[in-house]
Amino acid sequence: MxxxxxxxxxxxxxxxxxxxxxxxxxxxxxxxxxxxxxxxxxxxxxxxxxxxxxxxxxxxxxxxxxxxxxxxxxxxxxxxxxxxxxxxxxxxxxxxxxxxxxxxxxxxxxxxxxxxxxxxxxxxxxxxxxxxxxxxxxxxxxxxxxxxxxxxxxxxSSNGSAPNFPFLSLLVSGGHTMLVLSTAIDKHEILCDTIDIAIGDSLDKCAREIGIRGNMIAKNMEAFIKENSLEARSQTVNLRLPNPLRNQNKRMNIQAFSFAPFLTAVRQSITKDILNYSQAEIRSMAHQIQEAIFRHLLTQIKLVVRLNRDKLSSVRNFVCSGGVGANTRLRELLQEELATDFDNFYFPPLGWxxxxxxxxxxxxxxxxxxxxxxxxxxxxxxxxxxxxxxxxxxxxxx
CATH class of the missing domain: 3.30.420.40 (ATPase, nucleotide binding domain)
Structure with missing residues (x-):
């Protein structure tokens, strides 16, 4: 040390x-x-x-x-x-x-x-x-x-000049989901973490339930949705998906993420063998799963920002990194939903x-x-x- x-x-x-x-x-x-x-x-x-x-x-x-x-x-x-x-x-x-x-x-x-x-x-x-x-x-x-x-x-790419400290980072991958306040190279405070599984793990497991396969299942699901975005938004199948911790937050303001409930909800919503669903129905399910998981992520980020307003008063830079950070829909939502809280948004190049x-x-x-x-x-x-x-x-x- x-x-x-x-x-x-x-x-x-x-x-x-x-x-x-x-x-x-x-x-x-x-x-x-x-x-x-x-x-x-x-x-x-x-x-x-x-x-x-x-x-x-x-x-x-x-x-x-x-x-x-x-x-x-x-x-x-x-x-x-x-x-x-x-x-x-x-x-x-x-x-x-x-x-x-x-x-x-x-x-x-x-x-x-x-x-x-x-x-x-x-x-x-x-x-x-x-x-x-x-x-x-x-x-x-x-x-x-x-x-x-x-x-x-x-x-x-900026040689360490941007984003400059302090900044807030959303680290999202198959093994981690956390919101981190960084004030120096060695000074990091975790403001929000997952209480069960990571967002990438949840996306992978839910995608597998609806028949999507591959080595990077969540990425394959994103590509599948993008193949026909109109069909994906058609709501040909209505999944009953939660926004975990929402009710508890009305009373206790729990600063945490929870992604395990999505897998349970997907399993309960599928009423027949997945092979008996049409491609349009599966694409609709994929869209709903991705949107619901990202909705929960944004709900909890907004809660953390609100509850830590004083601590984050000088923080104008927001970073999203990790494997799930390559998802273009997530990048869009972060910049749209958090535009009033941060001036600058930073993402690694997709390949990194x-x-x-x-x-x-x-x-x-x-x-x-x-x-x-x-x-x-x-x-x-x-x-x-x-x-x-x-x-x-x-x-x-x-």
């Missing part, structure tokens, strides 16, 4: 000072600043990126990003042992290919990998490999918080919304340059790692 006084000192450093040791053999006319190898293996995606940090004054350049996803749709979900084996098989070839494509075998200055949160078996596949490379190359290693990567990714190694590399760059941090080689995976306790774990070094 890092002391508060030390953090205050480190925050005053400029990036060229924080990275001086990394770049001392690289600086000079025509030379790059430093190069980052980043690895992400928190779930079922094996991701590797090589990033060039050419200057403190411009956004980094992604030299390569490679990704191999475990095919698990036939199993009805991710099996941890198979995910672990997938990473064991894929990580070395992907890193080897990334280094070859970018001619980086002797040119990496910083190694970053996801340390948590996530499935321990999956995390260990990338974390252990990254530590081994750091030892072999005698380079610093940085274990990155997965959700911090999502949260900071919208700052990548789902799990990727670039976000891990960028978060590593921000941690390194802002706080001059790296991670000790005895660091282990962290299955549950609250974002509000980013630096309150063993292994941080400065």
């Amino acid at each position: 890092v002391s508060g006084n030390l953090l205050n000192i480190l925050r005053g450093k400029k990036c060229f000072l924080a990275s001086e040791k990394l770049a001392e053999t690289r600086l000079g006319v025509g030379h790059r600043f430093y190069r980052v190898l980043a690895i992400e293996t928190s779930c079922d995606d094996t991701c590797v990126a090589v990033i060039d940090r050419l200057s403190c004054d411009s956004a980094p350049e992604v030299l390569v990003h490679l990704k191999e996803t475990l095919e698990s749709h036939d199993q009805g979900g991710i099996i941890p042992t198979k995910a672990h084996l997938h990473h064991q098989i894929k990580i070395a070839p992907l890193v080897d290919l990334a280094l070859a494509k970018t001619e980086s075998r002797n040119a990496v200055d910083l190694v970053c990998a996801t340390r948590g949160p996530g499935m321990p078996g999956s995390l260990s596949g990338g974390l252990d490999f990254a530590k081994g490379l750091a030892v072999a190359w005698n380079k610093p290693f940085l274990g990155v918080h997965h959700m911090l990567g999502h949260l900071l990714m919208p700052r990548f 919304c789902t799990d990727n190694a670039v976000m891990i590399g960028w978060a590593g760059i921000e941690l390194h340059e802002s706080l001059n941090l790296h991670t000790s080689l005895d660091a282990t995976p962290i299955r549950k790692w609250p974002l509000a306790e980013l630096l309150n774990v063993d292994g941080w070094r400065s």
Whole structure:
């Protein structure tokens, strides 16, 4: 862990000072600043990126990003042992290919990998490999918080200048749904979290109930709806879908999300074998499911904003990131419904919304340059790692 006084000192450093040791053999006319190898293996995606940090004054350049996803749709979900084996098989070839494509075998200055949160078996596949490379190359290693990567990714293209702190982030994925107030790289307060399952998990499971298949089921459902939006809005089938916590909020103002009730409601609304429904009826159901889940999300966000008006008085920037953040309908709703509460809305490019190694590399760059941090080689995976306790774990070094 890092002391508060030390953090205050480190925050005053400029990036060229924080990275001086990394770049001392690289600086000079025509030379790059430093190069980052980043690895992400928190779930079922094996991701590797090589990033060039050419200057403190411009956004980094992604030299390569490679990704191999475990095919698990036939199993009805991710099996941890198979995910672990997938990473064991894929990580070395992907890193080897990334280094070859970018001619980086002797040119990496910083190694970053996801340390948590996530499935321990999956995390260990990338974390252990990254530590081994750091030892072999005698380079610093940085274990990155997965959700911090999502949260900071919208700052990548602006080189960290926008959105500027403070900002409010909606992190939406298959494993997380939370509303986070960020006032600095290491200062994050979770204002709202899910009390059961994540929004992405709910979308996937509800989509599976109405017969949609694939490895990214919620994304496939969105595409299915877009194929014929008029048909989707036709209400040929009326599902009885809830807005969870709404009645309780009239009395208690519960600042939380709840997505498990949608799966129960969908199952109860389907009155016959799904194969006996027409395509138009299924598309209508898909539209209603997506709209209802997003309606609940917006209802709770508005509640949190209202109850934390004083705390959020100076916050004018809103971020949405994570895999579900790639949904264009959700992006539209956020900007429409929250227009009076925030001036600016930020989203990562669609390709960087789902799990990727670039976000891990960028978060590593921000941690390194802002706080001059790296991670000790005895660091282990962290299955549950609250974002509000980013630096309150063993292994941080400065």
